[in-house]
Amino acid sequence: MAMSPCQRHRARIKAAETLDNREALTASPVSFHLLKLELESDVAHLRNLPRTEDRVEMKRDELLPRWLPTVEAYIAGDKRYANPALVYCVIWLLDTGELEKALDWADIAINEGQTMPDNFKSTMPAFIADTVLAWANVEAACGHSIEPYFSRTFANIQDTWRLHEEINAKWFKFAGLYLLRDHNGEPRATAVEDVETLEQADALLAQAEKYNRNAGVKTMRGKIQARINGLTAE
Known part of the structure; x- marks a missing residue:
């Protein structure tokens, strides 16, 4: 009634x-x-x-x-x-x-x-992905931890959510560059002494490039390979 x-x-x-x-x-x-x-x-x-x-x-x-x-x-x-x-x-x-x-x-x-x-304008997965990545960029620049929230969201992006290629590329690029940070928080291949970490970073950047060929990772991938060559030659 x-x-x-x-x-x-x-x-x-x-x-x-x-x-x-x-x-x-x-x-x-x-x-x-x-x-x-x-x-x-x-x-x-x-x-x-x-x-x-x-x-x-x-x-x-x-x-x-x-x-x-x-x-x-x-x-x-x-x-x-x-x-x-x-x-x-x-x-x-x-x-x-x-x-x-x-x-x-x-x-x-x-x-x-x-x-x-x-x-x-975005779906909830896309909104979450963009928001958490923006937060991670700020926290990383300040030298703060981005865990566990970064890895938790990245796992959803890799395994569960179907997002636009550009969003995926940004996440894989950030994840790869994050492994290369020096003491000032800047990504530098020469700051990394471990070949396995360098290879992991390169794989992430390669995936970013696969999602978006204009991801802007080509130069860094070249520096990673040069660093790997230098370390293995030693």
Whole structure:
């Protein structure tokens, strides 16, 4: 039986109070409709913030605490359906640096075939790949560890996800160059003393070149081979 406008209004208020109290909305046709309305309202508010810093703060301090219980209840439950709250939480967790939970939930969302919001042009696997690679570039440049999140995502790219060749090429290129880093974080074949590591790096760069012939690895591969020749001659 359809609700009257007054009943819908009261239900909307109750749904908002449930979320504000950091409680889960139950899975029902009515609550799912209200979930979408509340989520759309939160996303609209978020987009109105002009500064990236303010948006990240809102995601961390307001939106995630508000929506995590509902998504956790969904994951723990038996019913499966298109769930935009799960997708947005994955995005927000990545944006706030909570990579472990983000990747855990991304695996679930991808396995369920959840779709990205309409304003995103990429699929979720492509979005995860691009986001984690961008994060790894920044962390590596600062001398920070990129594990276990880099290897975890790279394994999905190699074994599970079907991505555009250019995305694959970027990942294999980064993985190969990462093995060649010197003390300053710069990729240099002469910084590596181990032939096996050099061969591993070259294999990764070769795969990058196979995915995209314009990957920009030809010069480095030549330097790797020269370094291998030098070490084996010694």
